[in-house]
Amino acid sequence: MARENVELIAHLMRRAGFGATRDEIETYVANGYEATVDQLLDPGEPDWMGDFMVRRFDHEASGMINHRGGARSWIYRMITTTAPLQEKMTLFWHSIFATGVPKVINGRVLFDQIGMFRRCGMGNFKELLLALSKDPAMIVWLDNQDNHDGAINENWGRELLELFSMGVGGYTEEDIKECARAFTGWTIGNADYMMVRSQRDSDWPYGRIAYHFEYHPEDHDNGEKTFLGHKGNFNGDDIIDIICQEESTARFIARHMYHFFVADEPPVPSWPYTPPRDTEAINMLVKAYFDNDYDIEAMMRVMFNSDFFKSAAIRYEKVKGPAEFVVGVLRLTGEFDMPRREMVSRYDQITWMGQELNNPPSVEGWHQGTEWVDTGTLIERINFASEQFGDTDKPGVKAIIDRAAAGNGAQLSSEQLVDLCLDQMGAISVSEETHRVLVDFAEKGVGTEDDVAQVLRLTAATKEFQRA
Numbered sequence: 001m002a003r004e005n006v007e008l009i010a011h012l013m014r015r016a017g018f019g020a021t022r023d024e025i026e027t028y029v030a031n032g033y034e035a036t037v038d039q040l041l042d043p044g045e046p047d048w049m050g051d052f053m054v055r056r057f058d059h060e061a062s063g064m065i066n067h068r069g070g071a072r073s074w075i076y077r078m079i080t081t082t083a084p085l086q087e088k089m090t091l092f093w094h095s096i097f098a099t100g101v102p103k104v105i106n107g108r109v110l111f112d113q114i115g116m117f118r119r120c121g122m123g124n125f126k127e128l129l130l131a132l133s134k135d136p137a138m139i140v141w142l143d144n145q146d147n148h149d150g151a152i153n154e155n156w157g158r159e160l161l162e163l164f165s166m167g168v169g170g171y172t173e174e175d176i177k178e179c180a181r182a183f184t185g186w187t188i189g190n191a192d193y194m195m196v197r198s199q200r201d202s203d204w205p206y207g208r209i210a211y212h213f214e215y216h217p218e219d220h221d222n223g224e225k226t227f228l229g230h231k232g233n234f235n236g237d238d239i240i241d242i243i244c245q246e247e248s249t250a251r252f253i254a255r256h257m258y259h260f261f262v263a264d265e266p267p268v269p270s271w272p273y274t275p276p277r278d279t280e281a282i283n284m285l286v287k288a289y290f291d292n293d294y295d296i297e298a299m300m301r302v303m304f305n306s307d308f309f310k311s312a313a314i315r316y317e318k319v320k321g322p323a324e325f326v327v328g329v330l331r332l333t334g335e336f337d338m339p340r341r342e343m344v345s346r347y348d349q350i351t352w353m354g355q356e357l358n359n360p361p362s363v364e365g366w367h368q369g370t371e372w373v374d375t376g377t378l379i380e381r382i383n384f385a386s387e388q389f390g391d392t393d394k395p396g397v398k399a400i401i402d403r404a405a406a407g408n409g410a411q412l413s414s415e416q417l418v419d420l421c422l423d424q425m426g427a428i429s430v431s432e433e434t435h436r437v438l439v440d441f442a443e444k445g446v447g448t449e450d451d452v453a454q455v456l457r458l459t460a461a462t463k464e465f466q467r468a
Contacts, residue, residue: 007429009025009028009033012040014328014426015261015262016085017088021331034305037301040084040304041297041300044083048082049338054077054339057339057340058072064107067104070108070358071356071357072346078091078323078327079330089118092121092261093117094114095360097138097164100358100360107358109137111358112135113137119131121296122296125289125294130236135213138156139186141363142155143156144187147180147184147186149219152184156180157177157179161175167248168269175227178234181223182234183239185215185217185218185220188214189211190211220235230242250285252271253299255276255282260368261309263277264318264369267367284308285302288302320372322354322355329389330388334395335394335396349384355372373466381466392449400421400452400456414442418442421452425460434463438455438459
């Protein structure tokens with residue numbers, strides 16, 4: 001099996017998923033690179049126990065009172081899913097369409113939004129924006145329930161253009177107001193209409209908050225509107241149709257995609273003034289966007305099969321985000337074959353690393369890349385991975401130790417042990433300096449199970465393992 005093919009598949013799985021075990025990589029290599037891309041994009045129905053069963057193991061997830069239980073259910077799904085790209089795309093959109101608990105308050109509403117990203121995240125971008133516009137969490141987050149005929153609220157219209165589709169520039173303040181007018185009457189209702197009005201919109205748990213989209217035609221502004229040079233009696237869906245026709249929208253989404261999956265771009269606010277890192281790559285993705293009627297899956301197929309994505313020059317450049325880092329480690333160690341109390345600690349550890357799911361710091365989401373790492377969060381990352389790989393009772397760790405012990409009846413040399421650990425932890429390639437440090441450390445052991453675990457722990461602290 002050619003090492004070049006192994007490393008390419010390992011790179012794909014780190015970026016399009018949460019990494020892969022050595023056995024999984026071998027299966028993908030046997031299938032071929034393009035076939036693996038196709039499988040990631042179209043995995044079929046994921047094989048997992050389902051939300052209702054997972055929620056039974058977590059009282060906060062069962063009641064859906066707060067955001068933590070729903071986030072833990074999502075983390076468990078990321079750990080166990082057979083469709084890793086679907087969950088990675090859900091994380092991608094959650095980072096862009098950032099919605100959080102301070103205003104939405106209720107965990108069920110945020111959980112439902114994550115489900116919407118999962119359903120729509122690899123489909124048509126116009127349909128995704130339409131679903132986002134009707135999403136109760138987003139309506140509350142950006143105050144569109146307060147957007148009325150004759151008394152507009154511009155929050156949703158402004159962020160739709162600036163942060164969710166076109167980026168800064170290319171539209172005017174008047175366009176924002178006309179956009180807001182078009183979305184008047186797009187609001188929320190609650191599930192239990194038999195409750196008295198004073199209770200219907202309360203924050204009381206266990207079902208009293210079950211928001212859904214409602215359109216109130218009597219509250220919609222039916223006057224003529226002028227938006228991005230188009231005139232008509234527009235409603236919200238007409239606005240989205242116009243937005244998706246704009247080249248600036250295609251470029252904005254393409255740059256986000258490149259930034260998340262390929263190589264770090266500068267922070268989003270600087271994009272109007274800073275050209276893309278790879279203009280040709282962005283042009284390819286823009287072309288795929290228009291050639292395929294705004295289809296996200298088609299853009300991703302072009303991206304993953306491109307030379308710019310396969311390039312060795314971009315490997316191990318991106319710092320893994322806290323959620324993808326923790327999920328990747330847990331998929332390797334096999335800690336969870338079913339939901340358990342430890343999910344509470346894993347959620348907390350992701351938060352301590354700088355990413356509280358369902359609670360981004362602002363409407364801009366999280367700043368990514370090297371901003372994920374500072375002296376505090378790096379210690380959290382290393383301690384977490386060290387604890388996981390140092391536990392020889394974990395199935396994934398035990399399997400690696402068993403492979404090291406096999407060795408055809410002979411004890412592995414220090415260099416062979418290091419190479420085996422790197423290979424089993426996802427076919428990781430490291431620099432000569434990193435490799436030398438690992439070998440020097442391995443030479444201090446005597447070949448016991450604990451010695452193997454110690455090499456795994458140090459490997460997890462390397463800069464290459466911390467990156468994708």
